[in-house]
Amino acid sequence: xxxxxxxxxxxxxxxxxxxxxxxxxxxxxxxxxxxxxxxxxxxxxxxxxxxxxxxxxxxxxxxxxxxxxxxxxxxxxxxxxxxxxxxxxxxxxxxxxxxxxxxxxxxxxxxxxxxxxxxxxxxxxxxxxxxxxxxx
Numbered sequence: 001x002x003x004x005x006x007x008x009x010x011x012x013x014x015x016x017x018x019x020x021x022x023x024x025x026x027x028x029x030x031x032x033x034x035x036x037x038x039x040x041x042x043x044x045x046x047x048x049x050x051x052x053x054x055x056x057x058x059x060x061x062x063x064x065x066x067x068x069x070x071x072x073x074x075x076x077x078x079x080x081x082x083x084x085x086x087x088x089x090x091x092x093x094x095x096x097x098x099x100x101x102x103x104x105x106x107x108x109x110x111x112x113x114x115x116x117x118x119x120x121x122x123x124x125x126x127x128x129x130x131x132x133x134x135x136x
Contacts, residue, residue, distance in 0.1 A: 007046070007062040010094055014047065014060065023049040029057070033079030045076055056088040057081075063095030066102045074107055077133045089133040097125035109134050 011027065018025045029048040036042050047058040057080040059073040070091060077089035091110065093103060097118050110131040118127035 007060045007094070010060050010062070010092075011046070014058070014092075018047065018049050021051075023051045025049050031076045031079055032083035034076075043076055043079075045080055053086065055084065055086075056090060057084075058090050058092060061091065061093045063093050063099045063103060066099050067104050068093060070105065070107065074110070074133065078109075078135065081133065081135050091131045091133060093129045093131070095126065097127050100127045100129055103129060105131065107133075 015025055015027065026048045027046065028044045029046075031043040031045050034043040045057045046060050049056055049058065057077055059077055061068055061070060061073060070093075073091055077091065081087060081089050090113070093100065093105070097120070100116055100118075110133055113130045113132050116127050116129045118125060
């Protein structure tokens, strides 16, 4: 079953959590600041959550190993911050505990929020690490 997991599996639970906390949520939100070049879709952010004057973008990533490729996610979150006043941007990395505990995230503008959270169900151990991106 491990091979069947991806970030898409995480969308519905994340949407439910955000809406239960009173946020209005848009999934696959067109990322501001990226012009459309040629055929294909616009760049999209996984979630845009807003409540009152607060808003934040969330990119979700499934770690298949300890070296996660996040450059595209970071570029989208940076453009969002540059083009959306008074907002925040988060990268949530999910995966096996063995991958997350030794996760290598090499971007100086990312700061981990809290500690990693793990669910240990017998042999299966999954978790999440959350990072906030700042412009700097």
